[in-house]
Each structure stands twice: as C-alpha cells, then as structure tokens.
Amino acid sequence: MASPSKVKAYLAHWLQLGKTVLMRNGGLDRKPRETIIGESYSPEFEQLWFEVQAPESGPCYLAGTEETIAELMSSEWEIVDCSRCSMPRPLRTRGMPPMSCPCNDLPNWPNQDIPAPRSPVSNRNELQTIRDRLNHMALRADLYASTIGTQPADYPPPDQALAWLRHQNELILNSAGEGICGLDEQMKLTFLNPAAERMLGYGPAEAIGHSVQLLLRMTHRPNPSHPSGEFPIGETLKQGSIKFIADGVFWRKDGTCFPVEYISAPLRQKGEIVGVVLTFKDITERIEIERMKDEFISIVSHELRTPLTSIRGSLGLLASGILANKPDKSQRMLSIALENSDRLLRLLNDILDMERMTSGKVAIVQQPCHAGELMQRGADSIQALAEEASVSIVVEPAKVVLWADADRLIQVFTNLLSNAIKFSTPGSTVWLTASVQSTHIQFQVKDCGRGIPPERLEKIFERFQQVDSSDSRAHGGTGLGLAICEKIVQQHGGRIWAESTLGQGSTFSFTIQLSDPTLETSV
Numbered sequence: 001m002a003s004p005s006k007v008k009a010y011l012a013h014w015l016q017l018g019k020t021v022l023m024r025n026g027g028l029d030r031k032p033r034e035t036i037i038g039e040s041y042s043p044e045f046e047q048l049w050f051e052v053q054a055p056e057s058g059p060c061y062l063a064g065t066e067e068t069i070a071e072l073m074s075s076e077w078e079i080v081d082c083s084r085c086s087m088p089r090p091l092r093t094r095g096m097p098p099m100s101c102p103c104n105d106l107p108n109w110p111n112q113d114i115p116a117p118r119s120p121v122s123n124r125n126e127l128q129t130i131r132d133r134l135n136h137m138a139l140r141a142d143l144y145a146s147t148i149g150t151q152p153a154d155y156p157p158p159d160q161a162l163a164w165l166r167h168q169n170e171l172i173l174n175s176a177g178e179g180i181c182g183l184d185e186q187m188k189l190t191f192l193n194p195a196a197e198r199m200l201g202y203g204p205a206e207a208i209g210h211s212v213q214l215l216l217r218m219t220h221r222p223n224p225s226h227p228s229g230e231f232p233i234g235e236t237l238k239q240g241s242i243k244f245i246a247d248g249v250f251w252r253k254d255g256t257c258f259p260v261e262y263i264s265a266p267l268r269q270k271g272e273i274v275g276v277v278l279t280f281k282d283i284t285e286r287i288e289i290e291r292m293k294d295e296f297i298s299i300v301s302h303e304l305r306t307p308l309t310s311i312r313g314s315l316g317l318l319a320s321g322i323l324a325n326k327p328d329k330s331q332r333m334l335s336i337a338l339e340n341s342d343r344l345l346r347l348l349n350d351i352l353d354m355e356r357m358t359s360g361k362v363a364i365v366q367q368p369c370h371a372g373e374l375m376q377r378g379a380d381s382i383q384a385l386a387e388e389a390s391v392s393i394v395v396e397p398a399k400v401v402l403w404a405d406a407d408r409l410i411q412v413f414t415n416l417l418s419n420a421i422k423f424s425t426p427g428s429t430v431w432l433t434a435s436v437q438s439t440h441i442q443f444q445v446k447d448c449g450r451g452i453p454p455e456r457l458e459k460i461f462e463r464f465q466q467v468d469s470s471d472s473r474a475h476g477g478t479g480l481g482l483a484i485c486e487k488i489v490q491q492h493g494g495r496i497w498a499e500s501t502l503g504q505g506s507t508f509s510f511t512i513q514l515s516d517p518t519l520e521t522s523v
Helices: 004-017 043-047 058-064 089-093 124-147 158-175 194-200 212-216 232-239 284-320 327-358 371-381 383-388 406-422 471-475 481-491
Strands: 022-025 077-080 179-183 189-192 243-251 257-269 272-282 367-370 392-395 401-404 429-436 440-446 496-501 505-513
Touching: 179 194, 189 194, 194 272, 212 243, 232 243, 232 257, 232 272, 257 284, 284 327, 327 481, 367 371, 367 406, 371 383, 371 392, 371 401, 371 406, 371 429, 383 392, 383 406, 401 406, 401 505, 406 429, 406 440, 406 481, 406 505, 481 496, 481 505
Parallel strands: 392 429
Antiparallel strands: 022 077, 179 189, 179 272, 243 257, 257 272, 367 401, 429 440, 440 505, 496 505
C-alpha cells in the first residue's frame, strides 16, 4: 500500500514531468473490473476529507457519468501505470481523470519509488485536465498529511461515531424541559419524551398508538369535537405549515387539564410529510404571574386612588375657605388627609421593603432581645386600629431572650396583628402568645375571624396574594404583608405557617432562634 508521503512524492515527480497516472482500487485480490469503481467508495475516504461519488459499476461509470468527479486517494488506493493500452477516447474527452484501465491488467504497486510512465497522451486537453486534478489532489494530500497524528488514538470508527450521535440525540430529547411528541399521518402518538410523560401522566405503553385527540383533548377552540383537519395539527399534516398556539389546553391522564403553548411542525421524509412533531410547555406559572400582575395593578390603583381622592377632597375643602369659621370640621379634614397620607406611605414602604428583601439589600442586625418586650411593643403599635375595630388584643409575653433584629420582628408582629384585627368581628379577641422550645421560640397570632380556605394557606405568603381579591377593597392592603413577614422570618433562620378552619378563625405561627435557652428575664 502507498503511504500518503509516497503518494505526494509520486504526484510531485510526475507533475514535473508533465505525465499522468492511472489509479485503481485493489491489492493482491484483483477484484473483477465491473466492481472496481462501485466498491471504491469507502467511509475512509470521507475520513480523509475527500468527496466521493461512486457509481454502481464500472460500465455505468464509463457509459454516462460525464459530470461525476471522483477524487480518491487513501492508503487503500494504489497508483499504477500501464503501457499496454491507451485510455478510450470517450473517457478522455469527457474531461475525467483516468481511474481504470480497459485491459484490466494493471500491475500491482511496484516495489520502487517511481514506476514506468504510461502510454503517451494523445490529447493536450486531457493532459491539462489531469494535471489540474493532480494539483488539487496534491493540495489535499498536504492537508491530509498535516492531520496525521492530530486525531486522538481512541478516535472511534464510523459505526461507533454514528452510535454515539444517536445516543447524544436521545440524551437531548430525554433532557429537554419541553414536552415532545411524535405523531404519524393518522395523528397517532409514536413517541413521547420524559417531559411529555411527566406533564401528561402517561407512560409510553399507555400513549403510543393512541390518538392525540383522545389523549390531549385539545380545547383551544370553543368546540373540542372539531374534525382533525380543523386542528392546527391537522393543518400541519395537510399543508406542511408550522403552527404556534399560545393558549392551548391539554388534558392529563387523571382528567385534570393545564394551559399550554405548543408548536406543531411537519415531519418530512424525502420531501413527503410523514407525521408531526409536537413541542409543548406548561404555562401554568406564567398565567399565574399574569393574574398576580393584574391583581396587583388593581390593588395598587385602588390603594393609591382611594387615599389620594380623600386627601384631595379634604385639602380642597380647606383651600376653598368654606370651613374657615368651623375649626372642628377643619381639624377633621386635616386628620383625614393625614391618615390617608400615612396609608400611602405604608403602601410605598411595603413595596420598597419587598423589593429590598427580594434583592438581598436589607441587612438583618441580630442581637439579644427580650421576647416579651417585643411582643408588647408590637401590640401597642396596633392598638389604635384594634380600638377602632372594637377588637381586644391579649398578649401573653414570654420571659426569654432571643436572637433577632428587634425592629424587623416588631414589623412581623404588627403585620400579623393587623391582619387578625381586619378579619375579626367587632367584640372579638386577638391573641399574641409564645412557647419556648429547646432551641427556638414559637410565636402565635390567633383570631376568631372567617378563616382561610385550605387551598389558600400556602399561597397567602406569596406576593400580592390575598384570601379574596375583594379583600383589598373591603379591608385595604396590597397583599404584601405576609410575604414581607415570611422574608423577615426566613432571614432569621426560622419558618412561618398558617393553620385555619373556615368559620372558626386562623392561627399564624413562626419560629425564631433563642440566644440562650437558659437565660430568662423579667419583662
């Protein structure tokens, strides 16, 4: 076999002499001529950076491959010459480099550096064409020689590389966060990736072979019983168009549904549509965020508009001079304006506090604090609201020292007591108590209000969340108070939760670390 360096030397020598060479496949096995060209194609040629077009047989090559250009050079090819015959004119005049000999009796690669020249060329155009080809081949030989030794020793053969690519594709499909389904021409499922299985609740054996309408029951249109052709997937099958649906609804195995956006794209094979690839994602969280945004805009606009309207009305009366001779009413208007200014200030402070805590810009300065003192200060700060609502506050202070930021902990007490008072009926009582555990203290704020539905117990600690959206109008507030409480407690290393029975009231509890469980003091 010829090494690349020997091939280069041979080509360079014959180019200098203006000679041409013949190339043929083979070795000592001397395969039949009609299979020489057809079997010349090998994956090794692609590995050597050669583009190869191989006809099925030698006669096919000689008969009609006028535009075929085969550039072959590897360790499997031998450069030989023949002086016993000349190439047929049809092959020469087509401008093709000679690749086989009509007499099919070319000698094997001789054991010498420079073989004998071939028969004289009768056509200068043929010589020029072949020299151009050889120049091109020499350049490729340089490129190939420069890559020798650069491939890793364990570089896989083509079959292993193909298997590796298939494995990579499988990993990508299995790791995708979006659901991916394959459908055939009858809109039956042929493939589900793990994300689709998780979202839909079906295993492969349960889904594959079933209609996509039966499994997903798409209801993005008013009537879910449309013929398949009217669905975007059906349109994709018929027209080959890519469809994007932003407000679809898919159904799970357990009968529940969830909002999705999905893309329906045609699956093509040799230009023909043979199925559909369906990619979808669960947009429940996005819709919830949009709902929260809408509620926040509604709440904030109400919380801003109401006090501003009141302030403007009070100041307008004072500015008009109507109350100039009525000092009592004038004082009342000033009090209303002041109260609503405080309301606006609380709103802005809540929004700013939430933003600072979320971004980590609020530092918690913890130090030893008397728990009972903080509990009493929190109750005192909200006493005026309790008296206005005719609600009593009972504090059972704990005689223990805890490790906390005093101002932030009072803010938690104030928010929890304020909520309890708002949702309590006149004449009822709100309790603030504490119990000491081994390493922490547990505070509780209990009321006898209307209670909280079980499905809302977790959500009420999220931003802009309230038990009922009408609460902001009936009781005021932005839905940020409990979210702020949760952030403060978490920054102290504690946790906060709610327990409630509808119609019997609610209990909010949170824990704070003790400074020294054995240290007690009078409050």
